[in-house]
């Protein structure tokens with residue numbers, strides 16, 4: 001991962017920390033302790049634990065908290081938690097105490113700068129709702145920290161440009177967490193494409209389906225408004241568009257899209273036999289009739305994390321999926337042109353009979369089809385997210401004019417997203433992660449290109465016109481992707497048709 005050398009008018013991390021008094025710091029460290037991550041990588045190995053602070057202590061943060069506090073505790077320590085919700089902050093603090101016997105200081109969101117000053121993190125981990133990622137990415141880097149964010153890096157082109165500019169100015173390391181790349185069967189697809197099994201890829205058909213448990217969940221809470229999430233084109237499809245950029249080792253150039261919301265609507269509530277939509281499931285007068293109901297009180301995890309904490313900030317986790325103020329689409333169709341000349345037809349549907357995807361790469365030597373069926377899940381309910389259904393993965397190659405065959409699959413691992421989460425954590429938290437020929441660790445350049453297909457699709461849905469990525473954000477820089485077969489390689493003459 002490349003970062004530009006530091007040249008900035010902002011205070012460096014050293015200068016910023018030097019302005020704080022030892023008293024306010026509480027447990028001030030000697031100057032020698034402030035080995036920046038960047039310098040540590042180029043000189044001596046890190047001789048002390050890396051210090052992490054985490055912002056946004058909701059469901060997803062649990063994976064990062066456990067990683068720092070337990071799995072990688074030999075190399076890492078958690079020095080601060082920050083959130084807008086005082087109740088969830090207390091839960092995170094209790095969790096750290098129970099898990100690792102440590103007392104992690106907690107800070108309200110307005111005191112983010114104070115947290116950095118007092119706790120001196122090397123890295124800020126950001127797991128807030130999507131629309132807030134940029135503010136902590138930018139401020140974290142300005143204050144001299146490296147930053148690590150959950151996907152999507154951010155939700156629109158202006159915020160994206162500000163993140164890129166700050167990273168270039170400060171030279172800090174900005175990591176974007178793309179766990180999907182690490183799932184063994186997706187890495188295997190990358191290997192097959194890299195090895196030229198189907199030659200160079202000319203076009204792609206990609207259909208992603210969300211079922212009415214997981215899909216509906218995006219319509220219950222903050223994701224249901226584009227201002228918070230960028231809609232499913234950004235919030236969800238950032239995974240898919242990142243996978244495609246990385247699979248192809250290419251970046252998107254131009255995007256056209258249509259989208260609509262026709263299932264999660266007040267009209268559908270009536271068509272399903274309800275009197276009306278309502279405010280939320282917890283108080284719904286028709287809860288006994290509605291199978292889209294999320295029973296927060298009936299699930300210990302969801303109750304503790306959301307229902308019991310909502311008096312702090314009014315965040316309802318179980319809003320009616322048929323209410324009128326939702327402004328994201330449930331049906332989206334997108335056409336993308338890539339820098340290699342490849343084209344893609346992509347669709348995302350959020351009310352389907354099964355969850356997963358069907359994907360086909362059409363190459364100069366044949367076609368590769370890859371299908372994954374996932375298990376039903378509601379994020380944060382205690383089940384493993386992104387788990388694969390039994391016999392749910394098929395990867396099949398159709399060489400030109402030769403028999404098709406199923407590829408013997410790489411084994412899935414344990415943990416979230418078929419083992420992808422755990423492999424990614426090794427890459428993020430081990431001091432010397434193993435070399436990775438797939439270059440799965442991603443920075444702000446991959447983060448930017450992964451959201452810009454969806455951001456462009458959002459514009460295209462509104463205007464009815466195609467959108468060029470270069471008109472949205474400039475000077476992104478090309479991500480580090482592995483080399484692939486190209487459109488100048490010789491192609492073997494296929495066997496004569498029998």
Ligand SMILES: NC(=O)c1ccc[n+]([C@@H]2O[C@H](COP(=O)([O-])OP(=O)(O)OC[C@H]3O[C@@H](n4cnc5c(N)ncnc54)[C@H](O)[C@@H]3O)[C@@H](O)[C@H]2O)c1
Pocket residue numbers: 055056057058059060061082083084085088109127128129130132150151152177179235379380
């Ligand atoms: N990679 C994956 O597979 C995956 C899976 C789930 C979620 N995520 C990502 O993780 C992030 C968190 O999702 P979640 O499901 O945990 O959501 P969540 O609603 O459970 O948690 C979000 C937390 O952010 C806090 N927050 C909101 N605004 C804030 C602000 N301005 N400052 C500080 N804290 C703020 C909330 O109080 C809450 O505690 C999202 O960006 C989401 O896209 C990624």
